[in-house]
Amino acid sequence: MPSFTIDGQEIKAEPGEKILWAALRSGIDIPHLCAIQGVEPPFGGCRLCLVEVEVGGQREMVTACSEPVREQMKVYTHTEKVERMRRVAFELIMSDHHIDCKNCAKKNDCNLIKLASSLKVPLRPKSLRSLARDLPIDDSHPLFTYDPRKCVKCGKCVFTCQSLGKSFLDFAHRGFEMMVTTFDHLPLASIVCEACLDCVKVCPTGALYMKETGGIDHG
Ligand code: SF4
Ligand code: SF4
Numbered sequence: 492m493p494s495f496t497i498d499g500q501e502i503k504a505e506p507g508e509k510i511l512w513a514a515l516r517s518g519i520d521i522p523h524l525c526a527i528q529g530v531e532p533p534f535g536g537c538r539l540c541l542v543e544v545e546v547g548g549q550r551e552m553v554t555a556c557s558e559p560v561r562e563q564m565k566v567y568t569h570t571e572k573v574e575r576m577r578r579v580a581f582e583l584i585m586s587d588h589h590i591d592c593k594n595c596a597k598k599n600d601c602n603l604i605k606l607a608s609s610l611k612v613p614l615r616p617k618s619l620r621s622l623a624r625d626l627p628i629d630d631s632h633p634l635f636t637y638d639p640r641k642c643v644k645c646g647k648c649v650f651t652c653q654s655l656g657k658s659f660l661d662f663a664h665r666g667f668e669m670m671v672t673t674f675d676h677l678p679l680a681s682i683v684c685e686a687c688l689d690c691v692k693v694c695p696t697g698a699l700y701m702k703e704t705g706g707i708d709h710g
């Protein structure tokens with residue numbers, strides 16, 4: 492069982508365990524958005540879980556959700572460099588986010604609001620102009636709604652659907668155009684999905700939400 496330190500605190504980890512899960516299990520919070528425990532390889536898309544590690548006198552930046560613990564590793568979660576890079580990562584995520592919390596179904600349980608608070612940054616990036624796209628809301632399904640303008644491309648819905656042996660949701664396009672959608676952009680109501688709703692449950696934003704929670708903002 493490897494032993495290592497996080498911010499000077501000695502931690503025991505399972506062999507091969509990633510820094511993020513060992514930290515959370517030990518009550519040490521590291522910001523994260525896209526990580527799903529047990530999904531291999533980790534997606535590593537949000538970059539919010541950056542930490543600095545030191546092994547054999549060498550320091551480097553790694554993502555805690557993808558870096559396995561190593562014996563004698565020293566992990567630093569709050570260096571000035573780590574906090575600066577996390578803030579940049581968060582600003583990039585929010586730069587194309589349609590921020591309209593008062594009309595959002597997740598306004599009382601939004602991971603982005605929690606992250607902004609823990610990173611001590613505003614939700615709306617000050618240094619970047621808004622790149623939010625005017626993508627159409629898919630309100631066709633009787634149970635849930637998909638608002639792609641609030642999707643942060645964390646992939647949680649995609650990987651959750653795939654882990655159940657399905658692929659009703661997937662990434663389409665690349666770069667700035669990248670989005671989560673159905674095959675051929677078909678309306679949700681037309682896909683033959685069992686509506687297990689696990690994708691809705693894992694979505695950390697107001698992109699996928701139950702109709703009963705309301706919050707459709709067509710503006
Ligand atoms: S997901 Fe909704 S509540 Fe969260 S920041 Fe975006 S608009 Fe606000
Ligand atoms: S719809 Fe939700 S869970 Fe899926 S990628 Fe977008 S933000 Fe993540």
Ligand code: FES
Nearest residue numbers: 535537538540556
């Ligand atoms: S949680 Fe590690 S990169 Fe997103």
